[in-house]
Amino acid sequence: MGGLSAAIHARLKGWDVLVIEQSAQCGGKAAGIEIEGFHLDPGPSIIILPDIYREVFKAAGRNPDDYVRFIPLDILSRVYFAGHDPLNLPSNYDACLRLLKEIAPDDVAPFRQLIEKLDRSVGSLEKAVFERPILKASDFARPGLMKFGMQFNPFRNYRTLVDSWFSSPLLRAFFYGFPSYSGLSYNDPAPGAFLIPYYMLRDGVYFPEGGVRAIPRAFERLARELGVEFRMETRFKRFVGERGIELESGEVLEADHIICNVDKLTANGETSLEPSLSYFTLHYGLQHELPGLEHHTLLVPGKFADGFERLYANEFPDPPIVYLNATQALDPEAAPSGQTNLFAVVTVPSRGPTLDWPREREAYRSKVRGVMAQFDFEWRSDVEVFERVQDPDYFEAAHGNYRGSLYGPIPKQRAFGMFPLGNWDHAHPNRAYCGGSVQPGAGLPMVTLSGKFAVDALAKQRSA
Ligand SMILES: Cc1cc2nc3c(=O)[nH]c(=O)nc-3n(C[C@H](O)[C@H](O)[C@H](O)COP(=O)(O)OP(=O)(O)OC[C@H]3O[C@@H](n4cnc5c(N)ncnc54)[C@H](O)[C@@H]3O)c2cc1C
Structure with missing residues (x-):
């Protein structure tokens, strides 16, 4: 998905684009698998922030609904909590508050406060981290990040934050897992982990008509319509010089720019860092x-x-x-x-x-x-x-996930211990990276943004 997004954004800049894909179909972890009449989505299943995908079609002057439609779910999740009757978590915020009044009355007020705090800071945070990567210390001065940092102490570990807000085991069980969605621990400072449940509640959870695989298929269709070329069942082996890649077959291809959707560390032959x-x-x-x-x-x-x-x-x-x-x-x-x-x-x-x-x-x-x-x-x-x-x-x-991790290396090897690896380095200015191991992070909406980050980094380099 990161590579397809990058291919579309690069083509929209008027560049000639060739996608090299090892598999017979596009989509990576979001591509469908068929076994004995069953169609499986082997990776992502919780689909949030559909506007991020829709924006890609709009950027190409297309109507997103002609490519993929998203069905909003009424129930975020059914929760079986040992010793309790099953609960249906409604996707509607007010209905969620009503449910909380029944099952965790002491947590209703803090829950409302948390969501309202996020209401006040998420818009500007998105501007700070969804539009451009965080690469240097001065990027922390972006107003959206400063505002978010003032609302949620960015140096406090996430578990302490959750425990200070909520006393019910149910809410703690619900919240403790979210840092892992970006490869972090609840012992890390990870206030950004509140964003996923926030988006689920405020923006909803969706299912794409035709299954999750419909999203990469729609991206591939748009890419082909725009004139992106594909070489399927062709494997990247390594970078050669500043403008080349060697394929598994031994063939070397050269281009003005290379955008890599293989994990950044895997592609560079790194093996010594701890995976998340x-x-x-x-x-x-x-x-x-x-x-x-x-x-x-x-x-x-x-x-x-x-x-x-x-x-x-x-x-x-x-x-x-x-x-x-x-x-x-x-x-x-x-x-x-x-x-x-x-x-x-x-x-x-x-x-x-x-x-x-x-x-x-x-x-x-x-x-x-x-x-x-x-x-x-x-x-x-x-x-x-x-x-x-x-x-x-x-x-x-x-x-090709780095030592099996879906999020790249552990936090201490990330930008300032929080942000995934950068999409571009000074050492190789013609090269950029997209996908789950680089910014803004893992998950289908984020890797879609990462494709744009990679293209923007190269375009900036070209115009410099
Ligand atoms: C079990 C599971 C559950 C998940 N749940 C969710 C979820 O609910 N919601 C969500 O948003 N995200 C979820 N994710 C995360 C999401 O799937 C990933 O963040 C996202 O799919 C990563 O996209 P990508 O473009 O970085 O990488 P990939 O999807 O891995 O794509 C990389 C592409 O590069 C190709 N490739 C790799 N190596 C080579 C090579 N050497 N030569 C040529 N081509 C190569 C691959 O074939 C693939 O097409 C889940 C992931 C998993 C595994």
């Missing part, structure tokens, strides 16, 4: 419906706080909070009628002293299935059409 977080996932095709599922479902086991402690200490979270995604209600292609396409996702460290993906994969799988069984998400083995497992080793091998 990743995912462990299980996909299933089941021959029957699985009652109790919503589009998004969250399973929070009783000792969830222990799971977070382990996760953020670089161990397999035990017990893990398990996120389930089932798309067939909104995507008829996802599973044959009356059957279930189920996706289970757990946030995990990519590497850690006690982690051994090939050897312990089966044990980790059992832990995840154990939590699912605790909430009655079980089935007989003869109705299981397939099981598909993805772990950090897979993301490294299949997608």
Whole structure:
């Protein structure tokens, strides 16, 4: 998605663009996979900020609705919290407050204060970090960042912030995970992690008609219409000099500029830095419906706080909070009628002293299935059409993610310990980077912006 966005923005500048893609289809982690009549979205499933994608079509003078349409979801997520009845978190803010009054009355006022604080600062923060990367200390002087820093102490660790706002285990369980969405820990200063739940509540959660894969397909269609050329099933091996890349075949290509969507550290052959977080996932095709599922479902086991402690200490979270995604209600292609396409996702460290993906994969799988069984998400083995497992080793091998991490290196190697790697360096001025390991960060909306950051950096360089 980062590369497709970059290709479109570069073409809109009038540049000739050639995309080199290793796979037979575009989209990377957002590209669909088909197994025995089930259509899987192997990575992203929570779709927020659709206007970021829509802007790309508008920038090309197109009507976004002609390419991809987004269906707003009424329920953000169904939450199974051990010992409680399942809750449906409504996407409407006022309905959410009404629900909170019932389940966590002491947290209603702080929750409202938090959202109102964010209302006051998010617009200017977006201007500060969604339009241009943070590359030097003076970039912190951007008014939006200063304003956000005054509202949320940027040096205080995120968990302390959450605990100071909320006392109910439910809200703590909900909020503790968000730093991981950008590869950070709740022990890091990560006030930006409040943005994701904020956007979910204020702007909604969506499902693209035709599945998540419809977004990269729409981008690819626009890119081709604009005249971007593609060489599929062609693998980048390394940079050569300032203007060249060598392909796996040995062929060398030269260009005025190179934009790299492969993880920045992987592409540069770096191996020594510690990687940040990743995912462990299980996909299933089941021959029957699985009652109790919503589009998004969250399973929070009783000792969830222990799971977070382990996760953020670089161990397999035990017990893990398990996120389930089932798309067939909104995507008829996802599973044959009356059957279930189920996706289970757990946030995990990519590497850690006690982690051994090939050897312990089966044990980790059992832990995840154990939590699912605790909430009655079980089935007989003869109705299981397939099981598909993805772990950090897979993301490294299949997608080139740096040592399996979806977010690049750990915070101390990032810009000021907070921001992902830059999209451009002085050392190689004709080269720029997009994608989840660079700014503004991971997740489909952010990597879409990263493609524009990369093109803008090169355009600035050209005009200098
Ligand atoms: C399990 C999981 C759940 C997620 N959930 C969400 C979510 O709910 N919401 C959300 O917004 N985000 C989510 N994400 C994150 C999101 O998927 C990523 O941030 C985003 O897809 C990354 O896009 P990218 O362009 O950086 O990289 P990729 O999608 O990895 O694309 C990189 C492209 O480069 C190609 N490539 C790699 N190496 C080479 C090479 N050597 N030569 C040629 N081509 C190469 C790949 O084939 C691919 O097409 C999730 C990710 C995972 C894995």
